[in-house]
Amino acid sequence: MRIEDLALAEMDETQRAVAEEAIAGRRGRIPAPLRAWLHSPELGRRAQKLGEFARYETSLPPALSELAILVTARHWTSHVEWYAHKRDGLAAGIAPSVIDAIAQRCDPEFTDPAAKLVHDYTRQLLASGRVPDALHALAAATLGTRGVVDLVGIIGYYGLVALTLNAFDIGLPDGETPELEP
Structure with missing residues (x-):
């Protein structure tokens, strides 16, 4: 992996909040790309929310x-x-x-x-x-x-x-x- 894979204990408060939001969501875990996006927590927060919609909530079956x-x-x-x-x-x-x-x-x-x-x-x-x-x-x-x-x-x-x-x-x-x- 070309980027540090952060454990929850290593994350700052903002990163941890994004990770915990993902874990509490429909996925129940940190999705693979969020492991990189956590290094830009606001990107991670927005992208994982879009991902939750794209995966589970669109009009397509x-x-x-x-x-x-x-x-x-x-x-x-x-x-x-x-x-x-x-x-x-x-x-x-x-x-x-x-x-x-x-x-x-x-x-x-x-x-x-x-x-x-x-x-x-x-x-x-x-x-x-x-x-x-x-x-x-x-x-x-x-x-x-x-x-x-x-x-x-x-x-x-x-x-x-x-x-x-x-x-x-x-x-x-x-x-x-x-x-x-x-």
Whole structure:
């Protein structure tokens, strides 16, 4: 890890308040990127609150949220993000074949048109920073305006997570090996 991993006892009052807020929240623990963000406590406080929303409170059902997170994790080859959200994606009902295809950078076969749409929208936005009008119109018609805004928020937030994990070399739990090829 490229940054000091602070124990609660080593944190100043502000850092400890942010860590304890995360522990008291829906996650019940300090999420991996917060280990870096605690070195900028106000960033950490705001980012972890956004993360709690992006993870648990958007208008998208869990399977679609987790799909967008997995596509984002794969885009950035974020091993920790992939590790955590592969399990969550499976629990949310994403088919193992879809997850495997994303890991291989292949186009998955979807039975749910909304899932295909979220996959395609996420990949396109990450690949080019833009989404063609037709794809955006289809997303708005399928997910609603709020759904598209929430989707873009999920993609953006988990991009921040992936880049934080990668930049500070926050690794997988002991005994786990990376599943994603570069």
